[in-house]
Amino acid sequence: MLTELPPVAPATGAGTAAWLLVALPALGAAVLFLGGRRTDRWGHLLGTATVLASFVYGAVLFVSTLALPGEERVRDLPLYEWFASGSLSVEFGLRLDPLSLTFVLLITGVGSLIHIYSVGYMAHDENRRKFFAMLNLFVASMLVLVLGNGFLTLYLGWEGVGLASYLLIGFYVQRPLAASAAKKAFLMNRVGDVGLALAIFILFAQLGTTQYTEVFARIGELSPGAITAVALLLLLGACGKSGQFPLQAWLPDAMEGPTPVSALIHAATMVTAGVYLVARTHPIYDLTPTGQLVVTIVGAVTLLIGAIVGCAYDDIKKVLAYSTVSQIGYMMLAVGLGPIGYAAGLAHLLTHGFFKAGLFLGAGSVMHGMADETDMRRFGGLWRHMPITFATFTLGYLALIGFPFLSGFYSKDLIIEAALGGPPVRGWLLGGAALLAAGLTAFYMTRLMLMTFFGPERWRSLTPRSTPWDPAFEASTPSEHGEHYHPHESPASMTVPMIVLAIGSVGAGAFLVIGERLGGWLEPAIGPVREVEEAVIPTGLVPGIASVLMLLGAGIAYLTVGRKPVPVERPARVALPVRAARADLYANAINEGLIARPGLWLSRALVYLDNRGVDGAVNGTAALLGGASGRARRTQTGFVRSYALTMLGGSIVLVAALLAVALP
């Protein structure tokens, strides 16, 4: 079915300066990168101020757009011609519509909070200025990604956030694991980028343009096969960026980055870019049921993988990372369902932005007070020592597992209802996966809560492990990292952002979903929300069933983790499913075995071939002709001889050519 697209108007009023949204954080990044040590003292303040300014301007744009009638809310702001040759003209411009403005508010809003949090979190790091420069670079790139008015500007932002992510994952530059994780993230993202690039090639070849307005208006001219191909290639890009199956393995490794990075980039914003991409290109997906089906399958598989693996990890950040993989799986599933799911997926994206960023910041706060420890087996009973962290974390936890009337409850419900809709087999499979993962989510998150905040204080009898690679650790005072753990509450610059996000975790769901506030606002960009018609389970029962599954998961966690002592050392003898989950369901092993090792063998063979084969043949021929000359150091004589031989050879060719020309 072809979606009715609203007309695209040129931007007016406050919208004409929308480039400032990007320019402010970009300027901050440039000043901090180029300024060097001179900007150390105030660099973090500048970084925070520029993102805050972008947020304020974004809010102004939002309000001014709200004042417009619905059909005038989609606007374009062309800036300049980026590059052109022949029939290809790539315009650098911005698309201002409810979808992009929603992301602007999310990125700059959560971005501001995390900048503020980082002022405290990174206070002891000698490279704090660089950290803020990279964060600003990220915000600017992410804004280009969501604001761009064509596929090339999208691609610019797409790889820009990839660079920022690479830099920030590898921020602890002394740490070998961080460098490996950063490279892995960039490479797996590039695999996705190939898909995105090929999709753009097809669009250009078929339509002669890469700008959204023309592509979406004329997408119906493509053959169904071409549309499906474009949709699947775009999905490959989305899988890379969003850590979706089969490109999910980089995201948990990305936790090597500082925790505010995990919160902003690897939970709230960048990794949701794949969901944005599908929503943005919905005119393409709406025309290809096959493409949509594949999106939903990828989402369903990923949400299960994430939830299963999340149950097995002991590292607090990795559990949250797999939780992110799983939750983005929900969003992908939703946007793959088409008009019944777009608003639901985006609602979950926003509520997830609040509660998952809050959870990561809470994890960072725990680490801050626990000598950068991330192993939950070494935690326990922390609620007494960090009450604000505990309270905000608990609200985020409840929102994530879908506790009634908190954020996740509303947004996840919408997705489950939409997944249950449609033909019976598909409805049962997709809806069943979504429901099952809801129970698993409650299990792994309850396990995390119990191991971290409740139970005996296992850290009392332990000494902190040294982390000599971490500059922040070196710089901190010895009393903080003495022979024992000294858990403490974090400073206000860290707790205030956590409190703000906790408020969002509680209220955002109800605010966005009740009365279809978000759906109505987004309608000009993604089309009207369609109601679920025939679901395999009556939609009225879904909240109840999901709540029962949630209680079941939490209850099992309580019985297996809360009621028993938690060993500090991780048990080695475990059942097969646990072992599989601990090994990320063998995702890395498969990548290693299928791609990395054969690639290395091939490369080694090529090096051998290049030295012995290609070059050897050349040197051998030279030696044969020139009487073993050219190779070694007796080059002077060899030179003359080879020279003479070459002349001879050249002359023969010359004569042959002359003859050949003279013949006809």
Next chain:
Amino acid sequence: MSALLIVLVLLPLLGAAVVGGLVKAGRDAAATSSGFVVALVELVLTGVAWGLFDPAAPTRFQGESSVPWIPAFGVSFSLGVDGIALAMIALLAVLTPIVIAYTSFTRAAEKFPDDRGAGGFVALMLALQGVLVALFAATDVFVFYVAFEVMLVPMYFIIGRFGGARRQYAAVKFFLYSFLGGLIMLGSVIGIYVASGTRLGQATFDWAELQRLAASLPESTQILLFLGFFAAFAIKAPLVPLHTWLPDAGAQAPIGGGVILVGVLDKVGVFGFLRYCLPLFPLASQTLAPLVLVLSVIGVLYGALLAAMQTDMKRFVSYTSIAHFGFIGLGIFAFSQQAVAGSALYMVNHGISTAMLFLVVGMLAARGGSTQIADYGGVGKIAPVLSGLFLVAGLTTLSLPGTNSFVSEFLVLIGSWPREPVYTVIATVGIIFAALYVLWVYQRTMTGPLRGEAVVGGGPGAASARALAGGPGFADPVDTDPPSGTGTKARFGDLTGREIGVLAPLVLLIFLLGFFPQPVLDVINPAVSATMSEVGVPDPVGPNGVAR
């Protein structure tokens, strides 16, 4: 403007003579300074030529001039530039002063073998520049051929006199490969001259006349003549499997020589495809396109995989270039406006990014006394500016959007797709490998804990002792050993102001051409359109995507 082109040829040649004279007189400092001034004047004059060039002009060549040279054979010393040639001359004009400044004025300045001063190197650089300008501006095929052969001489001496430990081997290998290619080309040059005699009544070397003739040549003749030119250009470019001279030459050349060798001199090959193979032999170009496309795509992957496996950084840079030349070859023989324009722009951008990469490697090697990757580790900790600029060089090498290389690579791929989808997909996969080889080298040298002989071993001395024993020939650039106990950071040292000054113009160009490439494309596009119409293949994507 016609006088200006002649000045652009003669000024560096005269400058080379003056600098050479000063070197003979033993005044090395005066020689390098005056050489630098000459290169700057050349840059300014090139800027004037760029300003005078009118992209909207109806003729292909501008600033044409012609002086009879060997009237008996119809040879004239004829000059004139189209947008592609002008872009290459501009690239050379930008890189030459940078290379001279790097070699003469920075701490990284290499100590050349046998205590040679930099003056001789500068003289050779200027001579090379003069010859190359003549080569790009030649509108007479014989002048082009002469310049093609003559340019080997200064480069032979740059490698052979100022290079690393195995410089003799590398210089001879470079010379033989190129000279052999040149002789084969000579066969075709004479062949087309003879053909013009029989068909036009008056034999000529004039490019425009020959181009008019070309269309009427039978395909079999075109193929033979094409192959003669192609052999020379494929060696120069280089395409796999004719590439093996490049890693040796690139690794043994002094850094500045490597910049010009890989950045500009190799471009003569792909420039030759564009200026000579396509317009003079359109039928042969179409018939043989699959051959070139296969070699190009192999080059993309082969160069990338070998780059990833290299242990020496200068060889690494050479192999990345082989991969990039694959992209350029693909774009040229995909016969579409975007792909060919992308290739022409790629020639400029690759010159900038390779120069950046070579220079940063040189600055690193000047500190550690080695170009072996394994001798370094964790440099980012002690030299953050060097490491940051190394990353910038890497990012433009992997064609990150926002850097110059992205625009050209994307144009090549998006333009090649409509006609050659299979080759385009394979080449696009190459962008993953590009990320792999760049980031892997960066990871091994710049991140992690401090390690490696060049960093924590006995300092530059230890690694350079090893280097002299058979590795690359970098002498210790630090005259006196600092007092012990100053720490690795102080001994190694970050980039100096002068070194940053050498790199700054390149960094500026990388981002400027990343976001605002259109002024260069505007100059290139008309020449590309002319080439396309000479080949006679319609653009695969018309306005509004009407596929033809």
